[in-house]
Amino acid sequence: MCPGGTVVAATSEDGHVVTNGMSQYSRHERNANAAIVVGIDPEKDYPEHVFAGIDLQHKLEKLAFDLGGKNYHAPAQLVGDFLQNKPSTVLASVTPSYQPGISLGDLSKALPAFAIDAIREAIPVFDKKIKGFAMADAVLTGVETRTSSPICIKRGKDFQSINTRGLYPAGEGAGYAGGILSSAIDGIKVAEALAMEILKESP
Numbered sequence: 001m002c003p004g005g006t007v008v009a010a011t012s013e014d015g016h017v018v019t020n021g022m023s024q025y026s027r028h029e030r031n032a033n034a035a036i037v038v039g040i041d042p043e044k045d046y047p048e049h050v051f052a053g054i055d056l057q058h059k060l061e062k063l064a065f066d067l068g069g070k071n072y073h074a075p076a077q078l079v080g081d082f083l084q085n086k087p088s089t090v091l092a093s094v095t096p097s098y099q100p101g102i103s104l105g106d107l108s109k110a111l112p113a114f115a116i117d118a119i120r121e122a123i124p125v126f127d128k129k130i131k132g133f134a135m136a137d138a139v140l141t142g143v144e145t146r147t148s149s150p151i152c153i154k155r156g157k158d159f160q161s162i163n164t165r166g167l168y169p170a171g172e173g174a175g176y177a178g179g180i181l182s183s184a185i186d187g188i189k190v191a192e193a194l195a196m197e198i199l200k201e202s203p
């Protein structure tokens with residue numbers, strides 16, 4: 001949850017829409033935003049080949065571009081409508097922060113059915129813990145497809161790649177973190193492992 005944060009465009013390719021949540025130092029923005037993340041399993045959800053996860057990202061980001069109106073607006077829907085499975089047509093009390101803008105509609109087309117079902121189930125449960133999380137006027141903006149890396153470069157107990165000695169896969173891109181803090185922690189772990197290796201090898 002980013003209190004006082006913004007939803008930002010993280011698109012890196014033509015004809016794709018990707019969102020990401022960003023905490024602001026000021027925490028003074030009008031909205032609080034939170035990514036609702038659904039875990040996906042490589043073996044079950046994209047077993048085709050080693051880069052199939054990237055293909056899935058591309059497919060969903062292209063779909064979001066189309067659903068957003070092919071103008072880099074992001075598809076969006078009010079939580080109340082989403083939970084009732086009806087498309088949104090007008091905003092209510094919440095003004096979304098995503099720039100260049102949003103296109104209201106039906107987000108159930110934007111992600112695989114298992115992900116939509118999980119999000120529909122989760123929002124009322126989160127609301128029990130964080131009162132107001134399921135506020136009907138709250139705006140869902142999509143899609144955040146890059147919460148973590150769709151590939152993982154395998155490494156051993158010594159944090160070295162299992163097939164390339166001296167290579168230390170680390171952080172989000174290598175599939176070992178998702179977010180600033182977990183990436184920093186993984187970086188420290190790898191630095192410590194590297195230091196241990198250097199000590200072991202030095203006379």
Ligand SMILES: Cc1cc2nc3c(=O)[nH]c(=O)nc-3n(C[C@H](O)[C@H](O)[C@H](O)COP(=O)(O)OP(=O)(O)OC[C@H]3O[C@@H](n4cnc5c(N)ncnc54)[C@H](O)[C@@H]3O)c2cc1C
Pocket residue numbers: 002008009010020021022023170171172173177178179180181183184
């Ligand atoms: C728009 C946006 C908003 C985000 N907001 C948040 C947030 O609010 N809170 C949060 O916890 N996380 C947030 N994240 C996620 C967070 O930024 C990442 O999880 C974190 O930065 C990953 O750290 P990392 O060191 O693993 O990789 P990165 O930060 O991606 O660092 C990798 C570095 O490697 C460099 N690099 C790439 N290729 C090469 C090369 N060939 N040679 C040399 N250098 C290279 C890159 O330039 C980069 O500097 C956000 C991400 C985005 C995109």
